[in-house]
Amino acid sequence: MPELPEVETTRRGLETFLKNARIEKVTVHQAMLRRAVPKALKKSVEGAKVKKLERRAKYLLLHLDNGQTIILHLGMSGRLFKKTEPYTPSQHDHVVFETDKGDAIIFRDPRRFGLIDIAPTKDLKNHPLLKQIGPEPFDNKLAPQILYDKFKNKKTPVKAALLDQHMIAGLGNIYILEALHDCRILPTRLCNQITPAECKKLLPSIRKILTKAIEWGGSSLRDYAHVDGQLGKFKHHFMVYDRTGEKCLRKSCTGTIKRIAQGGRSSFFCPVCQH
């Protein structure tokens, strides 16, 4: 999916015209996403104003002025965009939000791994989808030592642990592999073998990669695009992701990028500069 940078880019894109807008109409064309769109969505949302747009992990939270919050997740292939002419409707345009400003926001998701839920804002902390999620990468309270403590008793490869949203929020396949390359850690390394010194490099690498990715508007591979239709450009800055057989881009490294499968997902790394 859309990982943290793509969701954050979407949040920023929506904010410019959704903040303080009133949602006048919700149309559900396809209710069956990863789970069913709640029947109450329409009733809970129509007539309410969007007060604040927040991102938590890969979830987008639209806080309304009636005490409800819309919870959106883009899954693997989801995107949210503003309808502009010319508009080519798709059979995967599942939900449409229309505002009092005349805008229509479309939730398009071919694979339907995304989801939409609605919950009282005050109950979000205990929402089953959000309750167990780990710290945000940019949370000031997150320190290398915290990562180390989470790693030290785990026997899984570090790649798998970072994919787990309970460990740290918002990371996915691309940015994990880019961050691990940045701090020279192999994705296959076991968590309980990662040293405190390595954690001290890992966290800044995660933050650096995410920051750069947000600056470039995320990564558009096939489905993802900004709210206004522009493409995210970070894929032109990948060091390892999807670069099998190509030269490692680290200065003066002579390695060639390798691909392996871990837990059914691809991992890319440089066998020369990562250890």
Added chain:
DNA sequence: CCGCGGGCCTGCGCGC
């Protein structure tokens, strides 16, 4: 409790 593999969906690119 933990770790792994499968399943959920559609679409695309590749090799034959």
Added chain:
DNA sequence: TGCGCGCAGGCCCGCG
């Protein structure tokens, strides 16, 4: 040209 296969940004569930 057409078909089958593998693979794709994520997450949940059930099994051992």
